[in-house]
Amino acid sequence: MRNYCLYKTALRLLIILSIIVSLAGCSHNTEKPIDPDREIVLAAARDLTPGDKDPYYTSSILQVWEPLIGISEDGRPAPKLAKSWEYSSDYTEWIFELAEGIKFHDGTPFNAAAVVKNFERYRNITPRVSTFYLFDINKIYPNLKKVEEIADNKVKLTFSQPFSTLIYSMTNFGSAMFSPYCFDSRTGNFSTAASGTGPFKISGHVAKQYTILERNDDYYGDKAKVKTIRIKNIPNAETRYSALKADEIMGVLDIGSLTPALTSELVKDSRFAVAIGKSTITHYLFCNGEKTPFNDPRMIRAVSLMINRDVLVKNFFHGYAMPMGNFLNGASPFSKEIKPRRNVEEAKELANAVLKSQRANITFLLPQYGIDRYPYKEITEFIQAELKELGLNASIVIMDWAAIQDARATGNYDIIIGTQGLPNFEPAILFKNYMKRTGSANMQYRLGYNNDEAELLLEQLDATLEIADRAKIYDRLQDISAESPPCIPLFADMNLAVYSKKIQNYEPLLYGITLDKIEWVK
C-alpha cells in the first residue's frame, strides 16, 4: 500500500513536470517568420515621456522632436532644422535659415513663425526643471534681446552682449521645436501630445509604463525602418536583463541602460550583442578643499596620482568605461586627450609632505544611485585601500543623493564619488562652475579651488569671441585641470546599446540610439 502511494505521488509529479516542460518547449518552438512591421519593444530605466509639464514632453532619444541645431556624427554642432546660419561681426545678431518644406506631425508647417512661438514658450517656462535638462533661456541664450521672423524661413536672434558660441549652447535640448498648436505659449505646458518634426510620432503613452512610437510616414528625411516601437519603462536593471533573456524586449536604451556587469554577463549569451558609444557623463572624486587634508592641493594631486584607473575600468566596469585624466569629458568638441598619470612614489611623497608622516581619518561618501547603476561599492572599496597607502583612513558612508547634496553643502564630507554630465557643448559653463573662485560648484561643493591662472583665463574667456581663440583657452584650462584638478576625473562612462540579435542597426549615439534605423533581422 505504501509503495503504491509513493508510486502515485511520483507519477503525479512526473505529469506536472512534463506539462511544464512541454509548455516551455512550445513557447520556444513557435518561431514564425518575422513580420517586418511587427512592433519592436525596447526598455529604459525611466519614463522617457514625462508629459505635458516637462519642457520637452519626451526625451530627444525617442526622435519625436528635432532641434534647430543637432549633433554631427563626430560630436559637433550640426545643422538640423536650421540648415545654415550667419552672424554679425560682433556676434550680437544671428540669422538662422530654416529647412523648408517640413511639417510638424499635426500638419502645421515648420517656419519662422513657429520658431518665434517656440522662443516665446522658452521665455514663459524659464526656469523649468526636467529629468533630462533643466530649461533656462537665460543660460542657453544669455542676454537674448529679441527673436524676429525676417522671412518665412529666416529667424533673427539679437543679443545685448556678444555670444560667439551660440550654436554650441543651443544643440539638441537647447533648441527643441514643437508645433505651436500643441502647447499653450502662456504657460508653456503641452495641451496635446508633443508634435514635433521627427521620424516618430507618439501614438500612445501610459505614464510610468510605456510610450508607443509610430513611424512618421511624412518625414522629410530617411523614414524610420520599423512601423511601431514600444518603449517600456522598467526601472530595475535586473528586470531589464531578465526581460531581454525572456525575449520580451529587444534592446535597452537611455542612461544606465544595463550595468557593466549585467552587460558583460548578457553578451556571453550568443543571442545578444552590445554596441558601444561615447557618453557625456564623467565619474569624478570630489574633495572637500575647505578641510584638512584636502585644503592642500598637493593632497588632491596625490590621490589622483595614486588611483589605478585601468584596474577600476577593467575589473569593475568590465572595460565599458574610458580612464580619464582630463576634467573635460571626451564628448565635448573642445576636449583634448590627456592620459591619466599614475605614479605611486610621487603620490606617497606628496601625501607625506601634507600629512607630515601622520595618518588622517576621512569620510568617503558613496551615493546610492552609484550602487544601483554602477559598481560604485566595489570601486569605493578599492579606492579606500589605495588611500590607505597614502595615510588616509577612509570610512565609507552610503547615502542617497539628496542627503549627499546636503552633506556637501554643509561641508560634512572629505571625498564624494559621483558623476557630472556635460550641460551642453559650450564648456565655458563647466569650467566656470568648477574652476572660478565664485563658481557654483566650487562654492557649493566646497572644492576650495583657487588657481590664479585659471581665474585669469576665465576672465579672458568672456572677452574672447573667436572660436579658435576660445579653443586655445579651453586647451590651457584642461592642462591646468590635469596638473591641479578641481575634482579628480576617474573615467568617462560609455553609452552601452545592448540588444538582441533579432534586430539590427542598433547603434549608440551620443544621446540614445539609432532608433530610426533599427529593424528586424530578415
Add this chain to the structure above:
Amino acid sequence: MNDFLFYLVKKILMIIPVLLGITIAAFILGIISPSDPAAVLLNMDGVSIPSIQEIANKRHELGLDRPYIIQYLSWLLQILHGDLGVSYITQRPIWDELMLRLPVTISLASFTLLLVMFTAIPLGVFMAYKNNSKSDFVLRTAALIVTSIPAFWLAILFMWIFSEELHLLPTSGYGTFAQMIMPSFALAAGTIGTLVRLQRATLLEVLEQHFILTAKAKGLPFPMIIWKHGLLNSLIPVITLLGNYFGAIISGSAVIESIFSLPGLGSYVLEAIRGRDYPAIQGYVIFTGLVFVLFNLLVDISYLLLNPKIRLGGK
C-alpha cells in the same frame, strides 16, 4: 443596536486625532529630512549646478522660506479642502498622481489577499484537522520555509524560472492577469506561511474549548464541528492580520513593485523620497494613513459581526 452604534461612533471619533497626528508626523518628516528640496529639484537632471541665488528663488517659489508653523497650517488648510498639493517633480496634483497609481496597487493587493485567504485558511484548517500527522508536519515545515524567504529573493527566483527559462510569464508590467501572477505570489508567500500557522494554532485552541467538547459529546461529525463551530471562532486573529496586511500592501510593496515594474504607490513614494518631493511624500503618508485607519475600522466592525461578546458590549 445602541451598543453597536456607540461602538462605531467611538471608533470613528478616534480617527480624528489619529489623522491629525499623521499630518503632524508627515510635516515634521519633511523638516527633519536632510537636504534642500529646492537644490535637489534644480539638480534633478544631474547636470545643472544651481547658484545660491537660484536656490533661494526656488525656495521662495515653493514657499519653503516661510516659518514652519505657517507652512504647516496652510498645508493643513489645503488638505481640509481636499487638495494634497502639487508634486515638485511632476508638477501635477498629488491626488491625481495617487489616483493614477492606486488601481495598480489595489489590483496587486487584492490578488495577493485572495491568494493568501484561499490558500492559508483552508491549509490551516486542514493542518488542525490532521494535527500532528505527517502531512501536518510537512506543511508546518513548508510554512516555516516560505515565511523565511524574503519576497525579493522569491521574485528573482520566479523571474528566472518562469520568464527567463520557461518563457511562461512576463517579467514586468501591468495590465494583464499574467503580469499579476508572479508579483502576487512573491508578495503572498511569506504571509501565507504566517497565516497558515496562525490559523492552525487558533483553531486548535478553539477546539480545546468546552463548547467543542459538548458538540463532540452530542455526536456531531468532526468536520462539521470544525466548519460550524471551530472556524468562525478562530477567525478573529486571522482577520486582524489580513486587515493590517491589506493596508500594508496598499501603503507600499515598494520592492515588489520596483522589481516587477508595477507603477503603484510603493514605487511612486520611492521616487518621491529620492527626489525629496515633500508634497508627494506627505500626500502619500496621509493617504496611506487614512487607508490604514479605515482598514482597522473595517476589522473592528468585522469583530462586531463575528463575536457577539463585542456586539453586546462584553455583556
